[in-house]
Amino acid sequence: MKKIVYTLLLMLVAPFWLMSQNAIQEIWTQPAAFKADEMISVFFDVTGTPLDGISESEGVRVWTWFPNNPDENWANPSEKTKLKHVNGNIWRWDLNPAQLYNLPANQITGIYGQLQNYAGTKITDAFAPDKGNAITVYSLSTILADDAIIEYYPKQFTQDRPLSILINANNTWSDCESTPTKGKLASAPDIRMHGGVNGWDIQVMNNTENLAKTALTHLGNGIYRKDIVLNDYFGLAANYTVTGINMVFADKTWAYQGKGLNCADFYIQTPEKVVEAVPTLIFFPQKVSKKDLLCILRQNNESSLTGLTYTLTAGTLTHSGDFEGTTKEMIAYINLVDLLKDSNDVEKIHVTIKSKTGKIISETDIPLVQIND
Template sequence: MKYITIVLLTFAAILIPRNSFATEDVGAPAKVWTYPVVYALDQEVTWYFDMTGTGFTEKQDLFLWAWSPSEPDAGNFDNSSDFAKLEYVSGMTWKKTLTPTKYFNKTVADIEASSGFWMRLKSKGNEKQSDVVQAPWSVGDIKTFKESGEAVQIFPQKFYLDEPLSILVNAEKLWVGGTQSGLAGEEIFFHSGLNNFVAGAIVEANMGNPDLVKKTKLTPIGNNIYKIDFIPREYYGVGEDFIMENIEFLFPTKDWAKVGTNEGGKNFVILAPGVPIPLDPIFSFFPQKFSQYDILTLIRKNNEKSSQGLVYTITAGTKTITGEFTGNKDEMRAYINLFQSLSTEPSIDKISLLVKDKNGAEIIKTDIPLVPLSDLN
């Protein structure tokens, strides 16, 4: 135990420069966070410090005194420089906006090899200082994501409507046109909506609108990793009573020449915390064997909340039969009297079935063999 204590004290002495202590230690921040949540070391980030419960006073001038990965304001602990001043936000929260490589005058590699961002917040002089603070950084998150082989990941995993989030995208892992060919090196955009693109909560990647082009464009951060950062309520412009269930999205390139999706051409959907994982849709038909003289029942269970209903098109011989399903999200059915439409047709060996939702999304497209009329005798 004595050995561990000595090691810790030695480590602390290495981290904190000598002759740099204030008269009064006012305590630790209630919370420290960043925007963006995930940030590259050579890109701008804002660090936020909630100093509620400390000995600092509201709107007081506070300054950043950091010593790792370097000490930008070295020698000025008793009279902090203006460049180290934080901006007061509100409610005992201060912020500091900086680009790590510029502020600390270090390369990305230098910072990655360091012990991280270590600092205190302090008054202009040496009167008051906070406890030692480590600002969050994203070196581990980005590396782990790249090694995971996943196409997308959201940070933090528990994200909320009024709090910042970052979505990382590995362009190499996106599906394009049925293959995992990726969008490496492309300009990529974020076409998205809340709650399965519910009306009023959609931000389109509309290439004809310069504001939307800027808003939806992903930022490349190296090694074909891209990201986008936002606060959902602000980004989608939803009201105070809006309940976020999920974020649904896909990734078009400029002018929608290519579209990056999840496997199978599906949109990506990330569920909000606490939202149960929906059951997979199940499609079936009855009877399993039927002829052109039968009544066919189409059934789909566990329908998407956003589908707004289902429609079908059946092509058989020279005839086309269309109609709508009835029911609700849990189960929708369609009853088709094939005899009524096909009784005058010569023997047909199959029907071609296409089912779409009322938003135009294809649900199923398949051929179903028919029992030959000769087998009915």
């Protein structure tokens, strides 16, 4: 019965979710490439959603429906679906998918759901395939292939988010100084990364000092995974740009080595950065009098931006309104003729533009030109 009620409730509010623009800004997992039967952390950035700035007491939880719904309490969620506050708008969900969903690991390919406050009154857009942001379980099929040696995930990795590097120790090359042999690394007692960035410019060497951080995780069948966040792992300065990662694998004694094809060092090139267009604010026309119509355009808005408001002050007069449009272009249409018809002495207007969440986007004075009679 309870299930039916929640399903009906879901159907009732679903259209409103679809219409809303409450997309979760960013989702990432630690490790980046994970198996369905290990502990993982999923991080959510709720900036720009109804949960933006939410307090820990109000709480954020996951309402998940795929592969099933393990917590059908719409309000008053159980601990397993509650998120922990990391900082700012970042919230973390710790789970072992197979345990949470009570399913064999091979039956879990992805996780879909949405975020909401404990009370179920503030809801984000879904993370699901149709939104392009479902949480997917990494498939080992690529790295398990006959000739596969190295893989990494995600392909569009960045320096400040988790990156998983996977090697197939059955296919790496050892004894490169004498007679190269394939797959010897799979017999090593442990496997570690001897790594560097930008042509070994900055390194974390495989030596006794770094034993605590160089080890790879064995996923079974000779597949090993190294989970790093480049900036943290290599201790990079804030303005340091990684162009590529250099690696060689070995056990801690270097008795077993793992190199690439033709005994080459491994190299992963940093993906090209997708440059987002910079938001542009335009006051139209460039000159304006109190007998004119003023249009304020903001183009190429941040994808997380759900809307803009403006407040115009002129002397003692204050007027507020909303922008229209989409993230591509939002426009506010302001009739200064009507607004300022009684403001004879006003020589300028002050315009404050805020996001729907209250963040100040712009604050500026606009002089009013005198028109020729």
